[in-house]
Amino acid sequence: MRTVPGRTDRVVVVGAGLAGLATALRLRGAGREVTVVERGDGPGGRAGVVRRDGYVLDTGPSVFTAPELVADTLAAVGERLEDRLTLVPLETTYRAQFADGSHLDVHADVDAFAAEVETLAGPAEAAALRRYLADLAELYRLQLRTFIDRNLDTPLDLLGPELWALARRGGFGRLSSHVARFFDDDRLRRLFSFQALYAGVSPFRAIAAYAVIAQLDIGAGVWHPVGGIGAVPRAMAAAAQDAGVVFRYGATVEQLDVRGRRVTGVCLEGGERLPADAVVVTTDVPEGLVPGLRRRRPTYSPSCVTLHLGVRDELPGQAHHTISFGAAWQQVFDELTRNGRPMSDPSLLVSMPSRTDRSLAPDGGQVLSVVAPAPNLDPHSGGNPGIDWDALTPRYREEVLGVLEARGWAGLSDAIEVEHVDTPLTWARQGMAAGTPFALAHTFGQTGPFRTPTLPRRGPENVVLAGSSVQPGVGVPMVVISGRLAAERITGPVPA
Numbered sequence: 363m364r365t366v367p368g369r370t371d372r373v374v375v376v377g378a379g380l381a382g383l384a385t386a387l388r389l390r391g392a393g394r395e396v397t398v399v400e401r402g403d404g405p406g407g408r409a410g411v412v413r414r415d416g417y418v419l420d421t422g423p424s425v426f427t428a429p430e431l432v433a434d435t436l437a438a439v440g441e442r443l444e445d446r447l448t449l450v451p452l453e454t455t456y457r458a459q460f461a462d463g464s465h466l467d468v469h470a471d472v473d474a475f476a477a478e479v480e481t482l483a484g485p486a487e488a489a490a491l492r493r494y495l496a497d498l499a500e501l502y503r504l505q506l507r508t509f510i511d512r513n514l515d516t517p518l519d520l521l522g523p524e525l526w527a528l529a530r531r532g533g534f535g536r537l538s539s540h541v542a543r544f545f546d547d548d549r550l551r552r553l554f555s556f557q558a559l560y561a562g563v564s565p566f567r568a569i570a571a572y573a574v575i576a577q578l579d580i581g582a583g584v585w586h587p588v589g590g591i592g593a594v595p596r597a598m599a600a601a602a603q604d605a606g607v608v609f610r611y612g613a614t615v616e617q618l619d620v621r622g623r624r625v626t627g628v629c630l631e632g633g634e635r636l637p638a639d640a641v642v643v644t645t646d647v648p649e650g651l652v653p654g655l656r657r658r659r660p661t662y663s664p665s666c667v668t669l670h671l672g673v674r675d676e677l678p679g680q681a682h683h684t685i686s687f688g689a690a691w692q693q694v695f696d697e698l699t700r701n702g703r704p705m706s707d708p709s710l711l712v713s714m715p716s717r718t719d720r721s722l723a724p725d726g727g728q729v730l731s732v733v734a735p736a737p738n739l740d741p742h743s744g745g746n747p748g749i750d751w752d753a754l755t756p757r758y759r760e761e762v763l764g765v766l767e768a769r770g771w772a773g774l775s776d777a778i779e780v781e782h783v784d785t786p787l788t789w790a791r792q793g794m795a796a797g798t799p800f801a802l803a804h805t806f807g808q809t810g811p812f813r814t815p816t817l818p819r820r821g822p823e824n825v826v827l828a829g830s831s832v833q834p835g836v837g838v839p840m841v842v843i844s845g846r847l848a849a850e851r852i853t854g855p856v857p858a
Contacts, residue, residue, distance in 0.1 A: 363513050364817050366824045370640045370852045371395060374628045376615050377644035379407020380838060381828040383598040384435045384845025385642050386607045391438030392853040396607045397636055401614040405599035408799055411592035416724035417672030417780045420591045424713040424731045427578040428839040429585050435842060439605035446597040448588040450718055455584040457681035460549050461689035470583035483547040494544040498577040504528045505574055510834045513847050514811040540570035552687055559735060560837055562663025562803030564695035578839060586718045620653055625822045640852050644829040647795045655821035657814055662743040663800035664698050665786040669732040669762060672780030675773055677728050684712040686769050702737045702746030710734055734762050739786050739797035751787040759783060801830035817851040826851045
């Protein structure tokens with residue numbers, strides 16, 4: 363594994379999102395002097411929070427998995443997760459709601475989950491579920507050390523028995539076909555393939571290896587951090603600060619001070635210069651800041667429209683997380699990723715964390731996060747820069763709310779007290795490339811060693827990258843891992 367040459371005593375981390383915080387904790391635990399520079403007024407990055415009239419709305423990720431990764435990160439500075447964060451395991455990780463009116467509660471407990479599947483689709487599909495969950499666990503084991511939890515410099519780094527085992531298991535075929543080999547019921551096929559959108563690709567184009575995304579949220583379980591997802595970066599930042607990391611909030615990096623092949627400092631708007639022996643950049647478009655860094659033309663993930671709502675209604679009977687599937691399937695993925703149009707019959711992710719955590723809403727109220735996939739703004743990636751989201755958003759908001767009302771959230775529209783809406787234009791204005799919070803799509807050419815490495819070969823030799831746009835990829839677990847991988851480019855591998 364390549365590492366930063368020369369001295370690395372003083373490190374500046376650009377960005378206090380989950381990747382930057384994970385990097386800072388690892389570096390501080392290894393004895394480095396660390397300063398984190400963040401243009402916002404607090405930690406979190408994409409994991410933002412809106413507080414209004416007693417409602418706490420998470421405006422970033424809504425599903426939290428793999429808490430052991432955060433625990434391991436905090437342990438780098440001698441902290442325990444349970445001392446910083448309270449996590450509640452969800453007995454029902456998702457409720458899958460189907461267009462035919464049926465639904466399926468997904469449980470972390472395999473026996474309970476299989477019983478639900480048997481009731482929905484019969485004993486043969488329940489037996490198929492058990493086989494599939496075992497297959498997911500093995501796929502995840504094969505991929506974790508091969509593709510995910512390591513720094514990759516060249517495709518040759520993949521060579522080994524795990525790669526051949528993954529190929530033999532069909533890991534490089536199509537995800538939709540892989541799932542169909544296990545299940546006959548179309549509802550179960552959808553349940554175990556929609557996660558490809560998290561990786562930025564249609565299930566009909568994603569490789570089967572991405573089935574492992576379901577291992578994290580269906581196979582391994584989902585948790586709720588008390589206080590909302592935003593409590594996670596706050597806990598990490600507090601632990602880092604107590605360990606001696608310096609945070610500079612409300613500070614924007616203007617440029618890196620490059621002398622020869624090395625960065626010697628980070629220049630802030632206003633003229634202040636922070637000296638640095640190494641710099642970690644976690645921005646969505648690092649080539650905009652790092653001189654000499656070049657990437658081939660990227661393909662971006664689809665974007666989304668999110669409605670974050672505070673409602674004066676108990677909304678009884680709803681689950682913490684609901685995947686609400688439309689009747690259409692392959693057609694709407696083509697609309698989204700090829701035709702640059704919002705889904706005509708959308709599948710929606712609806713999260714209602716106040717069902718588990720009453721601190722997030724006033725008495726008699728609930729908070730909801732509704733995620734509707736939408737095209738990004740990059741025509742090369744199948745997006746559509748011609749959509750006037752400022753003009754379209756009010757009408758599209760009404761359409762999404764109408765869909766929810768028709769699918770069981772009766773009375774929702776009239777009960778809204780607090781509202782925050784994000785669109786592809788919102789994300790673009792926040793500096794996210796192509797107007798998507800999901801960064802680079804996990805196409806084959808942007809996966810594993812083909813994705814930008816944490817230590818690029820172009821640009822200054824002491825600049826390291828972390829975050830969604832680099833290895834290993836998109837999602838809360840992946841960006842936390844990227845923080846460790848970035849730190850190891852500076853400290854060298856840490857013994858297990």
